[in-house]
Amino acid sequence: MVYNRRPNNDSRKRFEFFMKNTLQALIAQAVEALRADGTLPPDADPAIQIERTRDPSHGDLACNVAMLLAKPAKTKPRDLAEKIVAALPADANVTRVEIAGPGFINFFLSQDAFHAVIPQILEAGEAYGHSTVGNDQRVQVEFVSANPTGPLHVGHGRGAAYGAAVADLLAAAGFAVHREYYVNDAGRQMDILAASVWLRYLELAGEELAFPANGYKGDYVWDIAATLHREHGDRFRHPWATISAELPADEPQGGDKELYIDALIARARDLLGEDEYRFVFDSGLNHILDDIRDDLAQFGIAYEEWFSERSLTESGAVDKALQRLKDSGHTYEKEGALWFRSADFGDEKDRVLVRDNGQTTYFASDIAYHMDKLERGFDRVIDVWGADHHGYVPRVRAALKALGDNPEKLDVLLVQFAILYRGGEKLQMSTRSGEFVTLRQLRKEVGSDAARFFYVMRKCEQHMDFDLDLAKSESKDNPIYYIQYAHARVCSALRKLEEKGWQYEQGKALQQLGLLTTDHELSLLTSLSRYPEVIEAAALAHEPHQLCHYLRELANDFHTYYNEHKILVDDAPLRNARLALSLATRQVIANGLGLLGVSAPESM
RNA sequence: GCGCCCGUAGCUCAGCUGGAUAGAGUAUCGGUCUCCGACACCGAAGGUCACAGGUUCGAAUCCUGUCGGGCGCGCCA
Structure with missing residues (x-):
């Protein structure tokens, strides 16, 4: 992905729509003048907001400063607006200033002000829309982090698409982004997977046995077991009679499936020995992790780091975190x-760190992990979780507080599940039965582009x-x-241009932008100039859906324009100008889709 | 029961740190190809912003309550 590549610092900032800054400066001058003559109190120093208007009759840009200052100035908003406008310095790009509504100051811009965006886009290319608001702050984005106990399903897919888009948006906004997958390669669920693999292996080796109620029953477990059996023969084989001797009853026999599987795991460890057990365990872990890596890579998602939970135990990070909590x-x-007094730090109740059997909990590892994140010096840490984990947020915050870290550095973004529909029917999904729609199946059915886009089209908490x-x-x-299609249409027009034996000459085209005067052209230009603002807003709010909506609107502007006006006209100067506008549009669409991990095809 | 999220057109959703007449898409109805891909465009119609109060120049947006839907409340991860 190209989005970590940063354009030159000196060339970045100016891609923002320069008129906003210009008008801000003009208003600031006017306000200063009114302060000097006593119309405004000396301490009047409003945040001057310039916003785009929704209705063209309100001009192109508007400012609400008169309404904000009306009270301190003890003047009616509209009267104050008049005085501000009177004190406003002239600017060549501003053709008209009006006061409207409750006291808005509306600015009408010259066409040249809009044309300027075309050379900006064409010169910046892939970097158009990038900004420096992030100021190279280091942000870690952790997403997906599904347990490697099975393939990713469609619920993980939304977290994947969302996390990747947020990360890419932040990178485009000038943050130094570190994408990370937390691999839960320790813990009970993984032991259950190891036991499941081992039992399937034993079945392949010829043992007749009862598969545990709480084991993983998916077909992929058979695949892993088959590889193990093929490559190692009877190396891990033990008679089922020995294995099952004196185990508690499983659920179908009226026992507790949790107790049963734990006893089975203990038996596996005992019979295989720690090294052989670890081998079986790792064969399952590695197989599934490879599958997940491959799956995400094909989904266009790459990580800077795959962080192992086990490494936290092995490095002593978990012990260190526990010790710090104890010491404090x-x-x-x-x-x-061993309990953590999380209720003292805003959690509903206290939580267990070390179980009575001596094992540390997942929570203990997670405290160590988050401590490690902050120790690595990230300015901000973003966790993308499934919304069903929302109850977990207060305890992680509590731990950071207790450790003396700043919990404000942590943002937890909760992603709701997506419900799939086919033929108007809701698809039933159940992870329990082992029958679920995998991300792979989804990608195969609708394609990576559509999946990436659809997943981030809605607000994540929706x-x-x-x-x-x-x-x-x-x-x-x-x-x-x-x-x-809008992107492909521009490419198509360029092919047509070549067929006709014409050439697009950019140098000349940029001299002819004054020929772009129709309403459709100006409205397309306006949309193009909004792009950097959209990226910035979407990045800071962690809302890629804003970009989705923008791109649809931009495409609509282009299709409307394309339908109404011929691009490849005989008049060469006009043709060049229109091609420049089309190419700028193509660039912005490609940039926007790129940030969402969606391709921009030249034909389709 | 407690906590978090959500409630906007028939349906799926936007609505920027409160701002001007609440917007798209889809569905419905009606238009547009001798013309760069009609894989497209245009128009009509469609809303008590769940409900009730409050805050102020101004509320879909902020606060409180009620109703409705989802999720979470393990020495699981």
Whole structure:
């Protein structure tokens, strides 16, 4: 991905729509003048906001400063607006200033002010829309982090698409982004996977046995077991009679499936020995992790780091975190377990760090992990979690507080599940039965582009209906198709240009931008100039859906324009100007889709 | 029961740190190809912003309460 490549510092900032800054400066001068003559009190120093108007009759840009200052000035907003306008210095790009509504100051801009965006885009290329607001702050974005106990399913897919888009947006906004996957390669769930693999292996080796109720029953477990059996024969084989001797009853026999699987794991460790057990364990872990890596890579997602939970135990980081909590007096022992006084730091209740059997909990590792993140010097840490984990947020914050770290550095972004629909019917999904729609299956069905786009089209905390038929459809109903088609249309026009034996001459084209005067052209130019603002807003708010909506609107502006005006006209200067506008549009669409991990095809 | 998230057009969703007449898409109805890909464009119609109060120049947006939906409340991860 190209989005970590940063353009030159000196060339970045100016891609923002310069008129906003210009008007801000003009208003500031006017306010200063009114302070000097006593119209405004000396301490009047408002945040001057310039916003884009929704209605063209309100001009191009508007300022609400008169309404903000009306009270301190003890003047009616409209009267104050008049005085501000009277004190406003002239500017060549501003053709008209009006006062409207409750006291808005509306600015009408010259066409030249809009044309300027074309050379900006064409010169900046892939970097158009990048900014420096992030100021090279180091941000770590942790996302997906699914347990490697099975393939990624469609729930993980949304977190993947969302996390990747947020990371890429932040990079474009000038943050130094570190993408990370936290690999839960320790803990009970992984032991259950290891036991499941081992039992399937034993079945392949010829043992007749009862598979545990709580084991992983997916077909991929058979695959792992088959590899193990093929490569190692009977190396890990033990008679089922020996294994099952004196184990507690499993659920179907009226026992507790949790107790049973734990006893089975203990038996496996005992019979295999720690090294051989670890071998079986790792064969499962590595197989699934490879699958996840491959799956995400094909989904266009790359990480800077895959962080191992086990490494936290092995490096002593977990012990260190526990020791710090103990030393600071935030723990106590009860019923043989070590508890953290998280309720003292905003959590609902206290939490266990070390179980009475001596094992540390997942929470203990997670404290160590977050401590490690902050020790690595990140200015901000973002966790993307499934919304069903929201109850977990207060305890992690509590731990950071107790450790004396700043919990404000942590943002937890919760992603709701997506519900898939096909043929108007809701697809049932259940991880329990081992029958679920995997991310792989989804990608295969609708393609990576549509999946990436659909996943981030909605606000992350919004429940989402994912319409598979729509994602596959090849028409304007499908937003991804619609946007990509706008890009392809420009490419098509360029091919046509070549067929006609004409050439696009950019140097000349940029001299002819004054010929772009129609409403459609100006509105397209306005949309193009908004792009950097959209990227900045979407990045800071962690809301890629803003970019999705923008791209659809931009595509609409282009299609409308394209339908209404011929690009490849005989008049060469006009043709060049229109091609320049089209190429700028193509660039912005490609940039925007790129940030979302979606391709921009030249034809489709 | 407690906590978090959500409630905007028939449906799926936007609505920028409170700002001007609440917007798109889709569905419905009606237009547009001798012309760069109609894989497209245009128009019409469609809303008590769940409900009730409050804050102020101004509230879909902020606060409180009620109703409705989702999720979470393990010595699981």
